[in-house]
Amino acid sequence: MATDLSTEHQPLGDLFSWPESPEEWQQYALSDEQVDFFKENGYVAGVPLLDDEQIQTLRDELERFFDPDHDGRDLWYEYHANESSSDDSVLFHSLGAWRISKAFHDVLWNPSFLVPASQLLAAVADESAFASNGALPQHNGKAPVRFWHDQLFCKPAQHGSVVAWHQDYSYWTRTHPMAHLTCWTGLDRATTENGCMHYVPGSHRWDLLPLTDLADNMEAIHDVLSDEQEAQFDPVPIELEAGEATFHHPRLVHGSYENRSDRPRRGLVLNVIRDGVQSATDEHILEGVPAIPEGEKMEGQFFPLLFDPQEAEQREAQTA
Numbered sequence: 001m002a003t004d005l006s007t008e009h010q011p012l013g014d015l016f017s018w019p020e021s022p023e024e025w026q027q028y029a030l031s032d033e034q035v036d037f038f039k040e041n042g043y044v045a046g047v048p049l050l051d052d053e054q055i056q057t058l059r060d061e062l063e064r065f066f067d068p069d070h071d072g073r074d075l076w077y078e079y080h081a082n083e084s085s086s087d088d089s090v091l092f093h094s095l096g097a098w099r100i101s102k103a104f105h106d107v108l109w110n111p112s113f114l115v116p117a118s119q120l121l122a123a124v125a126d127e128s129a130f131a132s133n134g135a136l137p138q139h140n141g142k143a144p145v146r147f148w149h150d151q152l153f154c155k156p157a158q159h160g161s162v163v164a165w166h167q168d169y170s171y172w173t174r175t176h177p178m179a180h181l182t183c184w185t186g187l188d189r190a191t192t193e194n195g196c197m198h199y200v201p202g203s204h205r206w207d208l209l210p211l212t213d214l215a216d217n218m219e220a221i222h223d224v225l226s227d228e229q230e231a232q233f234d235p236v237p238i239e240l241e242a243g244e245a246t247f248h249h250p251r252l253v254h255g256s257y258e259n260r261s262d263r264p265r266r267g268l269v270l271n272v273i274r275d276g277v278q279s280a281t282d283e284h285i286l287e288g289v290p291a292i293p294e295g296e297k298m299e300g301q302f303f304p305l306l307f308d309p310q311e312a313e314q315r316e317a318q319t320a
């Protein structure tokens, strides 16, 4: 029986080292140009997140998840060996690796993820309809980062399926206000040949679209686009080296094409919320997780606070 690592709210090993000085923290910060690019386009790509050792450790852990009988199988929020409806087109998609594997647990506390996430979460909520309600804290352009959930999206060589165009927040309206962020990291080099992510720049300014399809019909979203949105629909491929990440806004339209190449395309997704986001339902928010009553803050065992910029600053001031 695997131990449920969700009770542990700090790193368990030393795969990711925690900075000890303001300078060490600062090395992970996005530039003003990168944050402005995110505000304008809804994404920022090419952020280095994992070194070779970290990539290999995560790949090794991932390998055992592909065996449907692996230890910890009961801890996933969702586990789809193939989310597509065709046997020839495979999308391995699962949520909850952080509960099962030490490396996937500790990657949540990776400073090269947390600092950009903190900067971009401040930018997401600033422009959202909820920004003026004053309920969401921020500190010097950085917001406290709370964990929402992780995801694995893996396409095998030669018969990897699509991930159809969608906006993430269409799946997440059971939480609000919209102050969410997605970070996609390649565990392989991701190119147009093996099914890298594509974005529709500027679509983060669109209204929220209804859910269409996830793993079969790439173009299903076109059934719900207005003429104006169709005219703006001009996707760009996001090619990344293994270990590089791309961050995107919760309303940015994105998707990825099939993998017909001879290389796998394995992606780790970290989804975070700004501290203060609340439950919008009395129903279960994730499978196997006790309900959080509507209107109450997302927190507790399954939603740890990963990074608090104010606390980090105070700690640094004490050690200076």
Ligand SMILES: O=C(O)CCC(=O)C(=O)O
Residues within 6 Å of the ligand: 153, 163, 168, 182, 183, 184, 195, 196, 197, 254, 255, 256, 267, 269
């Ligand atoms: O891995 C992919 O191709 C899609 C991932 C995705 O939809 C997401 O990160 O929100």
